[in-house]
Structures are given as C-alpha cells and as structure tokens.
Amino acid sequence: MRPVIPYVTAALLFGLGAYGVLRRRNAVLVLMAVELMLNAVNLILVTADTTVRAALPHSGQVFALFVIVLAAAEVGVGLAIVLQLYRLRASVAVDEVPLTEPPAGAPVAVGTAAADRPEASTTGHPGAPGGEAR
Amino acid sequence: MTGADVLLLALGAVAVGSGVLVVTTRHLVRAGLYLVVCLGALAGDYLVLTAELVAWVQVLIYVGAVVVLLLFAVMLTRAPIGASDDLDRPGWPAALIGGGAGLGLAALLVDAYRWTAVALPEAGTAERIGGEIFRSWVLPFEVLSVLLLSALVGAVILSRPDIGRPGAGPSSAARPDPAGRSTEAAR
Numbered sequence: 001m002r003p004v005i006p007y008v009t010a011a012l013l014f015g016l017g018a019y020g021v022l023r024r025r026n027a028v029l030v031l032m033a034v035e036l037m038l039n040a041v042n043l044i045l046v047t048a049d050t051t052v053r054a055a056l057p058h059s060g061q062v063f064a065l066f067v068i069v070l071a072a073a074e075v076g077v078g079l080a081i082v083l084q085l086y087r088l089r090a091s092v093a094v095d096e097v098p099l100t101e102p103p104a105g106a107p108v109a110v111g112t113a114a115a116d117r118p119e120a121s122t123t124g125h126p127g128a129p130g131g132e133a134r
Numbered sequence: 135m136t137g138a139d140v141l142l143l144a145l146g147a148v149a150v151g152s153g154v155l156v157v158t159t160r161h162l163v164r165a166g167l168y169l170v171v172c173l174g175a176l177a178g179d180y181l182v183l184t185a186e187l188v189a190w191v192q193v194l195i196y197v198g199a200v201v202v203l204l205l206f207a208v209m210l211t212r213a214p215i216g217a218s219d220d221l222d223r224p225g226w227p228a229a230l231i232g233g234g235a236g237l238g239l240a241a242l243l244v245d246a247y248r249w250t251a252v253a254l255p256e257a258g259t260a261e262r263i264g265g266e267i268f269r270s271w272v273l274p275f276e277v278l279s280v281l282l283l284s285a286l287v288g289a290v291i292l293s294r295p296d297i298g299r300p301g302a303g304p305s306s307a308a309r310p311d312p313a314g315r316s317t318e319a320a321r
Contacts, residue, residue, distance in 0.1 A: 001138045001254050006179055007243040009146035013153050013172075015236015020157035022228035026221050028162065028207045032169050035200060036153055039176050042192075046185045051252050058266045061185045061258045065267070068188075068195050069278050073285035075200050079207045080289040086211045087295070095223060 006047040014040035027082045027092040031075060038071045138254065141182045149175035160217040166205045173197050184257040187264075 013036055020033025042064045049060025086092050152171040159165050173196045180189035256262070267275055291297050 001136070001142070001183075002247075002249055002251055004244055004247040004249055005139060005142040005146055006183065007247060008240045009142075009149060009179070011239035011243055012150045012236045014239060015232045015234075016150070016153040016157050017232075018235045019228050019232025022231055023157065023222055023225045025223050026162065026213075028204060028211065028213075029157075029165055029221060031207075032156055032165055032204060035169065035196070035204075036156060036172065039173060039196070042188070043176060043179060046180055046183050046188055049185070049258075050183050050255055051247075056266070056270050057255075058258050058263055059270070061188050061263055062267055062271050064180075064185070064188045065191060065263070066271075066274060066278060068191055069282065072195055072200060073282050075203055076289045077285050077292070079203055080292040082207055083210055084292055084295075092211050093220070 001050070003047055003051045006043055010040040010043040010047065013037075013043070025093045025095055027085065027094050028079075030094060031078050031082070034078075035071065035075070038067060038074075042067050138182055142179060145175045145178045145182065148172075149179065160219070160221055162208050162213040162218065162221070163205065163215075166201055166208060169204070170197055170201050173201065184254050186257055187260045188258065 017033045017035075017037030017040060020036060021030055024030050024033060045060045045064045045067065047060075049058060049064075052060075054060070082092055085097070089096070149172050152168045152175065155168040156165050156172060159168065173192065177189045177192040177197070180186075180192060
C-alpha cells in the first residue's frame, strides 16, 4: 500500500473544503465544505494509523471516531444557528450578516423581528414563533 | 501497484471529483447528494486502509445522519429547486487560499513519502477499536459524551426563540404567555 495516495487525496479534499468555505454564500453550503475539511482530517488520521507504528495501536482510528462525533455535534449546533438566522432574516447568505449589534430602535431586521413577535402572538397569527407552540 | 493501490487511486479520484462538484455546483440539493458520493468513497478508502469500524461509523453517522440533517436544512431554508445564481461570491482569494492549502499540503506529503510502500497492519475491527477506546482513551470518550450533551442542549436553546434573547429580558419573554391565555379565555 502506497500511503502517498490517500495522503494526497486528503490534502486535495482539505483544499477543496477551504475553497468552499471562502467561496460559498449559502450557509448550508459552507457547512458542507466544513464537512469536507473534517473528512480530509479523518483520512489523514486513518492513513497515519496504518503508516506509523505507534506505541498505542489503532489510536489514529480512535481519533477518527472522535472527530466524527465532533462533526456530528458541530453540524447539529451549526444547523440550529442557520435555521435561527433564516427565521430572523429570511436569508442564509453569510456575507449579509452584520457583525455589529444594531443601535436600539434602528429599523433593521433584528429590531423588526423582535418588534413584530408580541403583536403577532396577541393577534393569534399562526406564523408566530412563540406562544402558539405551547 | 498492488490491488489496494488501484482501489485507493480510484476511490480517491471519486472522492476528489465529487468534492469538486460539491463546492462548484449551482444546485443546492445536488451539492448534498454529491457530498454523499464523496463520503461514501471515503468510507471505501477507510475499508481499504483496514479501518473497518471507522468505515461503518462513517456510513452510519455521516451518510446517514449528517447529510440528512444538511438536506433538511436545505429544505427548511426554502432553497430553490433549480439552479441558483447567487450561491457564490466572486473569489480569487478563495481559489488562491484553497488551491494553495491543497497543493501545498499535497507537495509536502509527496515530498515526505515519495512512493514508498508499507504493509497494511491488522484490521481495526470493532473488537480491537472498542478495547483500545475503553482501555486507553476512556477519559476523552467521557468528555465527548458530555460535549454531545451540551451541544444538544445548546441546539435546543438556540432554536427556541423565547429563551435567552439578550435585550428582550424576562418581561418580553413572558409577555406572549398571558396574551395567549387571555385570547384563549376570550374564545
């Protein structure tokens, strides 16, 4: 087995993931590119486990399992954030997210979303995010 | 070139090709399906590299759970069915950094290994990996279980709009409750 083949595969996948994270605008596609990078790291770990004779056998594969669990946790929290962003802005474009807190009373998306929730729940609108679910 | 090398080359080509399609396609749903192909090819890679348990966990968790979650997110954010033109930013920096990272790492690894051959070790079956986890890696395993629990609680809190909104305070968080009850009582 030539270890250079999976190593080069992993390096190219990592480059593709970095390219996708920087290039894509849709937050779900950014998460997919992050998954590519995590899989490249997993492939490196498994290949190194077969290549390097370590003191503890199979520790690379154990680390790959740990990274898979971390990726599952990451995608769960990431999707919760993406869905919350979509609920606030009706858009998941990552380059339209303002990084600073808007001033109080400013008519931007956070203010409107926070302002229309109480009146929506008092009028009994079915699309109200709180109140009706309980 | 042994049979394992040929398999690794073929599966690596499939993985990299579908990875290219994941980051370049203009259909959101197709990106998720190409990601399935890429992760499946990587699971085949793990099988060739004698990591049996990792391969099956990859199929179960990545292909079975993570991709399904991503496709759910694509549908819940009301992605368009056809091709969409606004998925990409104009990005020479992205191509520069991605290509630089990928090709630079590939050059480093090619320089380090240079077509040497190693013998494959004994297979990482579930019995061996389980024994290794519960003999040498018990503490990270337990820490990971705590991390999964905290990630779960964090996702629940993030997706409930009435908990922990900064600035809203407990008064506005409690406001929809009496209003809902009064309208129900009025009906």
